[in-house]
Amino acid sequence: RLTWTLPEIAANGSQTAEITLLSPFTYTDTLLTGYYADADGYLAAFGQPRLISMAGGAIPIATARDLVGSVVSVEGIATMYTGGFFAGNGSKFYMQDETGGIQVYIPSDQAQPNVAIGDRVRVTGLIEPYRDSLELIPGDVELLGADDMPEPLAVTVDDVNNSDAILGELVALEGTVLAVEDFNFDYQVQIDQGTGETATVLIEKQTGATAELIEVGQNYRMVGISEFYQGLRQVKPRLQTDIVAIIPPIVLLEMQTSNTAYPGQVLTYTLTAANYTDTPLTNLLVELEVPGGAANALQVQPDANGISANGVVVWAVDELAAGGGTAVLQYFFTVPNDQTEPLVASPAQLTAEGQDEPVLSNNFTTFLGDSVPIWAIQGEGSRSPYVGIDAATSGVVTAVFPELNGFFIQDLEPDANPATSDGLFIFTGVLPITVQVGDLLELNGRVRELSSQTALQVESLDDIVLNSPGYTNVFEPVSYDPPQEPDAALVYNESLEGVLVSLSEPALVVGPSTRFGEYALVYEKWGVTAVARTDESGFLMYVDDGSTVAHDDQGSLPYAVTNGDMVANLVGPLAFTFGNYKIEPIVMPEVMVGERPLPTIRAASEDELSIATFNVENLFDLVTPHPSSPPIPTVFEYRNKLEKIAQTIVAMGAPTIIGLQEVENLDILQDLVEQEAIAEFGYQPFLIEGNDSRGIDVGYLVRSDRATVESVAAHDAPGELFARPPLVITVTAHLASGDQTVIVLNNHFLSLSAGEQATEPVRTAQAAWNVELVAELSAANPAAHFVVLGDLNSFYQTLPLDTLEAAGLQHVYRYLGDGERPYTYIFEGRTQTLDHIVVSPELFSHLALVQPLHTNADYPLGDPEDTTPRRVSDHDPLVAIFHFAE
Numbered sequence: 029r030l031t032w033t034l035p036e037i038a039a040n041g042s043q044t045a046e047i048t049l050l051s052p053f054t055y056t057d058t059l060l061t062g063y064y065a066d067a068d069g070y071l072a073a074f075g076q077p078r079l080i081s082m083a084g085g086a087i088p089i090a091t092a093r094d095l096v097g098s099v100v101s102v103e104g105i106a107t108m109y110t111g112g113f114f115a116g117n118g119s120k121f122y123m124q125d126e127t128g129g130i131q132v133y134i135p136s137d138q139a140q141p142n143v144a145i146g147d148r149v150r151v152t153g154l155i156e157p158y159r160d161s162l163e164l165i166p167g168d169v170e171l172l173g174a175d176d177m178p179e180p181l182a183v184t185v186d187d188v189n190n191s192d193a194i195l196g197e198l199v200a201l202e203g204t205v206l207a208v209e210d211f212n213f214d215y216q217v218q219i220d221q222g223t224g225e226t227a228t229v230l231i232e233k234q235t236g237a238t239a240e241l242i243e244v245g246q247n248y249r250m251v252g253i254s255e256f257y258q259g260l261r262q263v264k265p266r267l268q269t270d271i272v273a274i275i276p277p278i279v280l281l282e283m284q285t286s287n288t289a290y291p292g293q294v295l296t297y298t299l300t301a302a303n304y305t306d307t308p309l310t311n312l313l314v315e316l317e318v319p320g321g322a323a324n325a326l327q328v329q330p331d332a333n334g335i336s337a338n339g340v341v342v343w344a345v346d347e348l349a350a351g352g353g354t355a356v357l358q359y360f361f362t363v364p365n366d367q368t369e370p371l372v373a374s375p376a377q378l379t380a381e382g383q384d385e386p387v388l389s390n391n392f393t394t395f396l397g398d399s400v401p402i403w404a405i406q407g408e409g410s411r412s413p414y415v416g417i418d419a420a421t422s423g424v425v426t427a428v429f430p431e432l433n434g435f436f437i438q439d440l441e442p443d444a445n446p447a448t449s450d451g452l453f454i455f456t457g458v459l460p461i462t463v464q465v466g467d468l469l470e471l472n473g474r475v476r477e478l479s480s481q482t483a484l485q486v487e488s489l490d491d492i493v494l495n496s497p498g499y500t501n502v503f504e505p506v507s508y509d510p511p512q513e514p515d516a517a518l519v520y521n522e523s524l525e526g527v528l529v530s531l532s533e534p535a536l537v538v539g540p541s542t543r544f545g546e547y548a549l550v551y552e553k554w555g556v557t558a559v560a561r562t563d564e565s566g567f568l569m570y571v572d573d574g575s576t577v578a579h580d581d582q583g584s585l586p587y588a589v590t591n592g593d594m595v596a597n598l599v600g601p602l603a604f605t606f607g608n609y610k611i612e613p614i615v616m617p618e619v620m621v622g623e624r625p626l627p628t629i630r631a632a633s634e635d636e637l638s639i640a641t642f643n644v645e646n647l648f649d650l651v652t653p654h655p656s657s658p659p660i661p662t663v664f665e666y667r668n669k670l671e672k673i674a675q676t677i678v679a680m681g682a683p684t685i686i687g688l689q690e691v692e693n694l695d696i697l698q699d700l701v702e703q704e705a706i707a708e709f710g711y712q713p714f715l716i717e718g719n720d721s722r723g724i725d726v727g728y729l730v731r732s733d734r735a736t737v738e739s740v741a742a743h744d745a746p747g748e749l750f751a752r753p754p755l756v757i758t759v760t761a762h763l764a765s766g767d768q769t770v771i772v773l774n775n776h777f778l779s780l781s782a783g784e785q786a787t788e789p790v791r792t793a794q795a796a797w798n799v800e801l802v803a804e805l806s807a808a809n810p811a812a813h814f815v816v817l818g819d820l821n822s823f824y825q826t827l828p829l830d831t832l833e834a835a836g837l838q839h840v841y842r843y844l845g846d847g848e849r850p851y852t853y854i855f856e857g858r859t860q861t862l863d864h865i866v867v868s869p870e871l872f873s874h875l876a877l878v879q880p881l882h883t884n885a886d887y888p889l890g891d892p893e894d895t896t897p898r899r900v901s902d903h904d905p906l907v908a909i910f911h912f913a914e
Contacts, residue, residue, distance in 0.1 A: 032045050089104060089123070097154070098154070099155075101151070102130070106122065106144065106146065107123060107197075108266050109266070114232060114234050116656075122196060133163040135165065148174070154167075159721060161256055188261055189227055198253060205242055206219070208244060214232045218785075226785075227261070228261070247273070259789075259790030260790075275302075276304065278304055280302045282299070283297060285373070286394060287400050289363050297358060299314060300354060301355045303351075307350050308348065309348040309353075312380045313343070315341065316340070316374065320371075322339040323339070331359060334357060370395045400420060401443065402423055402438070403448040406448050406451075409522070410518070419475055422471065423471075426451070426614075427601050432574060434456050438451045446523060453478075454471060454484050470493040472486065481525065507532040511566050512565070516566060525609070529601070531597070533551060534594045538558055538857050540591050543580070546856075547589050548570055550569065565857070570609065592622030593621055635765050637909070638684050639770075639772070641774075642906075643862075649693065670696075670699055670700050673703075676905065677705070684731045686730075690901075694727070697714075697715055710732035711729040713729055716742040720752050726774045739757070745794070758771050765913055768813060770871070773801060813867070817863075819903065823860055824864070840872070851904070852885060865908045874910040880904040880907070885903065887899040
């Protein structure tokens with residue numbers, strides 16, 4: 029309240045008072061009311077309400093980022109175009125000014141602007157958080173014309189991983205590539221600067237940029253948008269030109285000519301010398317022996333700067349400037365008319381004044397005819413020496429897979445090198461596939477590493493020429509038997525990439541059919557029926573379904589296998605996609621179904637407390653809103669899933685407390701507890717909705733005949749650490765020996781989908797928050813037992829679990845013998861535990877049983893007609909029973 033006191037106002041006079049206010053950096057309307065004048069002997073005189081609209085100009089982006097929940101206006105340069113980065117059904121771009129940058133997200137129900145990199149834009153809209161990032165949701169986007177692009181900000185690995193100030197900005201990160209991972213929708217590149225930590229560069233495939241040409245161990249400059257999304261701090265390149273190799277301060281010499289030639293043809297050999305040091309090179313000599321040496325001396329014609337004698341060509345170069353100076357040297361070679369073998373040009377060498385050792389170029393092989401053999405395209409390593417180069421080749425079609433957008437060919441004339449493969453995948457993209465098995469083809473295309481699989485991509489049907497049909501059954505499949513040691517298995521598999529292989533004997537299924545149509549096998553000679561995540565597992569053999577389809581259930585699979593089944597008569601080319609070598613069957617294999625009775629867990633006695641955790645995988649109802657995947661269930665599918673979960677609960681021994689994950693809402697749990705199979709237990713459902721973008725939450729079922737629920741509360745952490753906050757329930761368990769108070773914290777930690785290393789810091793922070801909660805709650809409830817459980821998306825004895833145990837909690841697995849590690853999940857044929865129960869020491873002392881119920885992980889993708897507990901989820905429930913009798 030402001031008050032002015034005046035001694036008097038003259039008759040017919042007036043007085044003016046001014047108030048200076050600093051308006052906020054937002055769009056807002058303020059109504060000024062309640063101002064009045066009061067004088068002795070007069071009634072108070074009130075002024076009329078005044079509406080003050082604050083709708084000023086643009087504010088700094090850095091300021092706008094601090095105004096979450098406010099409408100702001102900002103102006104800057106677009107650093108990313110619309111349509112490049114994935115944005116669901118909407119679109120997004122990035123913009124920045126001198127103070128910072130931000131993502132602008134345009135929902136699908138708004139007009140979609142066409143923003144280009146370098147456009148000056150003015151945006152008015154609402155600042156909102158989304159999955160750890162900030163976005164500006166516009167009401168208006170105004171294009172103001174093209175402008176000069178800002179230079180990317182040079183950042184370090186530490187900046188990328190820790191600095192909030194650079195989020196949303198265009199940055200440049202330099203370092204050594206330690207790893208390149210290929211995922212369905214992106215590549216993730218780990219950059220090292222020698223500090224002991226790495227930064228993630230995430231290349232979205234939707235941008236058209238690729239990591240195919242990135243070489244591990246080389247230095248690169250990565251330009252892109254700095255962002256923090258779903259727990260992962262990252263740099264996101266926008267264009268292929270954002271990814272640039274950094275050449276060290278060395279001298280390079282490179283040789284190039286044609287891959288193929290005919291006798292009598294003149295080849296142009298080009299040598300490029302480049303000096304990337306900071307010192308000029310002087311008095312250079314470049315010399316080489318031509319293919320065939322002195323015998324082909326008459327076939328050589330050097331350029332004007334070269335001298336040729338006895339099959340040796342020499343060039344003298346006075347100086348090569350520092351910092352990237354180059355010299356281009358050429359000679360012309362006529363292929364001898366009687367040449368029958370490939371032309372092999374040995375490495376050229378460069379010497380210069382003051383250099384201790386000569387610099388050698390690459391060698392170069394030119395094949396006679398019009399094609400490069402498949403074995404040469406494959407090369408001896410994991411990457412083709414021809415990546416990014418146009419080449420012609422020939423081979424016989426061994427398998428056609430329209431749903432893989434291509435076919436496999438094999439060389440009729442393999443080389444004698446066991447390290448090179450004689451098969452190749454031909455990627456046709458959207459082109460119709462008109463070839464048939466047995467066709468001998470001549471092909472032209474560009475060599476690529478598609479998901480790290482060497483392939484030839486053809487652009488037109490004219491690039492596929494039928495030489496002759498009828499070459500069926502000309503290749504005997506190679507008996508496939510990879511070794512156990514992982515590195516040796518990589519070498520073995522690479523030598524067979526694209527080649528027809530077959531099982532040497534029936535093999536055991538250790539990873540059932542997945543939604544991607546894949547499963548895993550081992551030969552019985554290895555003496556295992558399951559393969560743990562930490563085992564040496566080079567001997568695992570993967571089988572695909574010849575498609576890129578993501579299946580919702582078994583209905584669209586050609587066949588499905590379960591752990592324990594045997595598979596025989598499997599034949600197909602060996603592909604490599606998404607990190608694994610896989611057989612793509614060309615005939616239906618024989619599947620011998622194994623006996624697998626459904627397991628059960630004993631029920632707890634009257635003096636025992638049974639607690640379970642169970643991720644029920646996408647338990648959604650029948651109505652919208654609904655995520656894009658999976659599809660909305662039919663009435664039958666919904667009811668069937670509830671019945672299958674209810675039967676699973678019975679098989680679990682009807683635990684007193686069940687912590688559930690991936691449940692949409694409380695109404696679904698109410699439907700679940702009304703299922704006939706579990707109605708007798710009087711389960712009560714509890715769920716408080718969180719902020720997960722897909723709408724999945726954590727909840728509880730508690731048996732009312734054995735326990736009383738005292739309180740339920742969600743305990744979110746500051747800073748949006750959780751999309752699904754821990755749900756804390758306090759329960760009084762009624763046992764024969766007396767009541768016990770148990771406080772349970774149900775969690776669903778951040779997903780592993782962006783990679784374990786990249787996302788583990790968030791899960792560790794989530795574990796630390798649980799530790800804080802336990803400490804706080806135990807101070808108020810010193811006699812209570814504590815349980816932290818859920819789908820923690822962390823492997824046993826990794827940092828998130830270690831964080832919980834370091835605080836004094838104990839994992840129930842410690843009750844088991846050394847080496848005995850149950851599993852609740854199978855990924856790519858390897859067993860692992862993602863679901864955990866960790867308890868306070870006093871409760872641990874009462875532990876009597878720890879057991880997962882293997883009704884899910886061992887079974888293939890769900891059968892829509894199946895009504896048993898089998899495969900209602902991709903996780904197995906984990907049950908712990910605590911005994912309290914004297």
